[in-house]
Amino acid sequence: MYGGLVLREEARYDVVMHVDIIPNRGSRPAYLLRESYREGPRVRKRTLANLSSLPDEQIFAIRAILRGEQLAPAAGLFEAIASRAHGHLQAVRCAMQRLGFAQLIGTRPSAERDLVCARVAARILAPHTKLATTRWWHTTTLAQEFGVEHADENDLYGAMDWLLERQGVIEQKLAKRHLSEGGLVLYDLSSSYFEGSCCPLAKLGHNRDGKKGKLQVNYGLVTDRRGCPVAVSVFEGNTADSKTLLPQVKRIQADFGIEQMVVVGDRGMISQKAIDEFKRVPGVAWITAMKSAQIRALADEGGLQMGLFDERSLFEFTHPDYPGERLVACRNRQLAQLRAAKRADLLKATAAELDKVCAMVERKKLVGADKIGVRVGRVINKYKVGKHFELTIEKARFNYRIDEQKLAQEATLDGIYVLRTPLRTEFIAAADIVRSYKSLSDVERAFRSMKTVDLKVRPIHHHLPDRVRSHILLCMLAYYVEWNMREAWRALLFADEDQAAKATRDPVAPAMRSEPAERKAQTHSLSDGTPAHSFRTLLDELSTIVRNTCRTTTDFAQAPTFTIVTQPDAVQQRALT
Numbered sequence: 202m203y204g205g206l207v208l209r210e211e212a213r214y215d216v217v218m219h220v221d222i223i224p225n226r227g228s229r230p231a232y233l234l235r236e237s238y239r240e241g242p243r244v245r246k247r248t249l250a251n252l253s254s255l256p257d258e259q260i261f262a263i264r265a266i267l268r269g270e271q272l273a274p275a276a277g278l279f280e281a282i283a284s285r286a287h288g289h290l291q292a293v294r295c296a297m298q299r300l301g302f303a304q305l306i307g308t309r310p311s312a313e314r315d316l317v318c319a320r321v322a323a324r325i326l327a328p329h330t331k332l333a334t335t336r337w338w339h340t341t342t343l344a345q346e347f348g349v350e351h352a353d354e355n356d357l358y359g360a361m362d363w364l365l366e367r368q369g370v371i372e373q374k375l376a377k378r379h380l381s382e383g384g385l386v387l388y389d390l391s392s393s394y395f396e397g398s399c400c401p402l403a404k405l406g407h408n409r410d411g412k413k414g415k416l417q418v419n420y421g422l423v424t425d426r427r428g429c430p431v432a433v434s435v436f437e438g439n440t441a442d443s444k445t446l447l448p449q450v451k452r453i454q455a456d457f458g459i460e461q462m463v464v465v466g467d468r469g470m471i472s473q474k475a476i477d478e479f480k481r482v483p484g485v486a487w488i489t490a491m492k493s494a495q496i497r498a499l500a501d502e503g504g505l506q507m508g509l510f511d512e513r514s515l516f517e518f519t520h521p522d523y524p525g526e527r528l529v530a531c532r533n534r535q536l537a538q539l540r541a542a543k544r545a546d547l548l549k550a551t552a553a554e555l556d557k558v559c560a561m562v563e564r565k566k567l568v569g570a571d572k573i574g575v576r577v578g579r580v581i582n583k584y585k586v587g588k589h590f591e592l593t594i595e596k597a598r599f600n601y602r603i604d605e606q607k608l609a610q611e612a613t614l615d616g617i618y619v620l621r622t623p624l625r626t627e628f629i630a631a632a633d634i635v636r637s638y639k640s641l642s643d644v645e646r647a648f649r650s651m652k653t654v655d656l657k658v659r660p661i662h663h664h665l666p667d668r669v670r671s672h673i674l675l676c677m678l679a680y681y682v683e684w685n686m687r688e689a690w691r692a693l694l695f696a697d698e699d700q701a702a703k704a705t706r707d708p709v710a711p712a713m714r715s716e717p718a719e720r721k722a723q724t725h726s727l728s729d730g731t732p733a734h735s736f737r738t739l740l741d742e743l744s745t746i747v748r749n750t751c752r753t754t755t756d757f758a759q760a761p762t763f764t765i766v767t768q769p770d771a772v773q774q775r776a777l778t
Contacts, residue, residue, distance in 0.1 A: 216236050216238045217236065218234070218235070218236045218237075218249075218267050219234075219235060219236075219267055220232055220233065220252065220260065220263060221233045221235050229253070232255070232260050233248050233253075234249045234252055234263070235247065235248050235249060236249060278753065279751045279752060279753050279754060280751065280754055281749045281750065282750050283749070283750040284748070284750075285340060285342045285345075286340065286342070286744045287341065287342040287746050287748040287766060288742075288743035288746025288747075288767070288777070289341075289740045289741070289743040289744040289746075290341050290342055290343050291342075291746070291777060292740070292776055293322045293325055293326060293682065293686070296682055296685060297318065297322065297682055299685075300681075302318060302321070306364070306367065307367065312356075312360075313359065313360045313363040313364070315347050315348050316347075316349055316352055316357060316359075317363070317364050317675070317678075319338065319343060319344070319347035320334070320357060320360065320675060321675065321678050321679045322347070322682075324675065324679035325679050325683050325686075325740075326341070326343075331354040331358070334357070335353055335354055335357065341744075342748050358668070361668060361672070361675065362667065362668075362671065364674060364675065365667055365670055365674065368670075368674055369456060371678075372432040372457070373456060375430075375431045375681070376431050376432065376453070376458075377457075379425040379429050379431055380431060380459055381459075382460065382461050382462075383461040383462065384426065384462065384463065385425070385462075385465055385488075385637055385640070386423060386424075386425070386426075386459075386462045386463065386464050386465070387423070387424045387426065387465050387466075387640060387641060387644050388421060388423050388424075388446060388449060388466050388644070389421070389422060389466065389467070389641060389644040389648070390419055390420070390422075390442045390445055391419070391420060391421075391422070391648040392406065392417045392438060393417060393418060394415040395415065395416045395417060395438075399664040400416075400418070400663065400664050400665070400666060400669060401666055402418045402435065402436075402438065402669055403416035403417065403418060404418075404439035405417070405439060406419065406438040406439040406440070416438060417438035418435060418436070418673075419435070419436040419438055419440050419445070420435045421433065421436065421446075421449055424643065424644055424647060426637070426640055427643065428643025428646060428684070429684055429685075430677050430681050430684065432452075432453075432457075432677075433673055433674060433677040434449060434452075435666075442470045443471070443472045443474060443475050446464070446471065446475050447475065447479075450462070450464060450485055451482070454482075454485075460483075460484045461484040462485060462486070463486045463624065463637075464479075464485060464486070464487045465488045465489070465638060465640065465641060466487070467490060467641060468489055468492050470489070471487050471489035475487075486622065487622060488620060488624070488634055489620070489622075489638070490618055490621070491528075491618070491619040491620075491621060493614070495619075496614060496617065496619050499522075499619070500613070504518070504520045504522075505518070505530055505619065506518075507613065510530075510532045510617075514531060514532050514533070514709040514710070515529065515530070515531050515631060515635065515708070515709050516529075516530055516631075517530075517631045518530065523621060526622065527621070527622055527623070527625075527631070528619055528620070528621055529620040529621075529634050529635060530618075530619045531618055531635060531708075531709045532616050532617045533616045533709055533710065536615075536616040536711070537615035537616025538615075538616075540615045541612060541615050544612075548586055548603065548608075550584055551580060551584045551587075551590070552601075552603070554580040554583070555580055555590070558573070558577055558580065559599055559600070561576075562598065562599045567599075568596070569596060570595055573594050573599050577599065588607065589603055589604055589607055589608050590602070590604065591603075591604050620634055620638050632708045635708035635709060636704070636708045639708065639712075647680060647684070650683065686736070690739065692727070692775075693733070693734055693739060693772065693775060694734055694735060694739065695718070695721055695722055695733050696718070697714055697715050697718035698715070698717065698718065699717070699718070702715060721733045731771070731772050732772075739776060742772065742773065742776075743773055743776060743777070745767065746766065746769055747767045748764055748767075749765045749766070749767075750764055751763055
């Protein structure tokens, strides 16, 4: 008897008992216990019981018994002696193989190349210090997959030095893949702060991390028009943005063999001085934006005709102050509303603080023009709208008023920006000039991912300049792999899959998600009902695929081992293919 069922044989016939599986559309199949027997030349069947109400485990056990198998508890046959996360590493390694990453780093196999590849994968999955990395990667299959089981932190330092020696060759290969003659080259500069004060590159400068008083290092990133990283350079922390640009342009021409290029940079990067230098470098054009003072001058002189914005959001014009250049004026109405609202809030907050100063002066708690001036300066500097206030400061009197004329004058330029380029109309249309400039956001996204979200360049703990350069190069290479993984996973992530629509949308209007992307954001799921992921949560989902090392439960200690890998579900399978 098994589970209340009597299994019998009949002597009259040659009887074979079995379990039939009957498909059931849209539901669990039916499981029927049947016996087959022969009557003369014919084979007949009869149903003995319907097993569909039993759990699958019992049904499969009955099938095994009927086949003559001996059953034993699975847990008693073998034991797992090690379990290591594998799926997320498998995804990164597959991406690296598709990119030919090992050959990109070095054409010949070597221990250093294996270590660099392992460090890049580790940087994507779990950015740690080098000591922590050599301990962490043994909790996954990373060390085994890349053959670095016995590496320690000193080996990683040696691999970093080896990598830096190959930076030029690596970036030449990336440039050959992603840059084209006469194509767009995006460039921007960012910084990351240091822990410590011994590195010669560490200087006080414009801190983009909000870490006042911290030493920092600057680094410039070169990408193609899509934001795919190609090269990175490291500078002292007090280097101005514009001073890094021309050396990078000359480097691209000399090292990468790109003689004709269009450099896209923001108004701080491509200043008038940089443009004057570009004019002396053959084959280099640019796309950048005007500063607010330049736009104001054009508007005051009538060169920028504000009335043209009544019927359009973009128009092109020229001006004698900018010979040989096309000027593209844009007005983003939503941005204008946001700026007006923000300015009103800042004026209101400043006025409230100035009212407190007025009250203190009236109560004689604050006396003296110098003391009043110091207190007022503190308020004005806090909200950065002092240019809109007229102040009266005397020994025992303080008053203020908002300069409505200046305020109205500034409001006329809300949401307006002007782009400038020497490129001719037959080379690029005005709308595409705007789209090209807006593509700088892809470089900003690269910095954001490298610095905080995923790869965590900062804080930097190295003291030797070359180790800092190697650390940042390693992070750039990790972002190169991650960037390509994100592109391949667009259908599984919250990302917008309709990239072609960018070329037809209004270039001035705020970027809008496509309808499918909006549905993903609202429902948190894909079209098939499975969950939509961020890059990080999809890696976490893949990490549940585990490689188990098992052995049979025998009496001797040296029992043979074997591995069992978790079977991926449908979403994991899509991510791994």
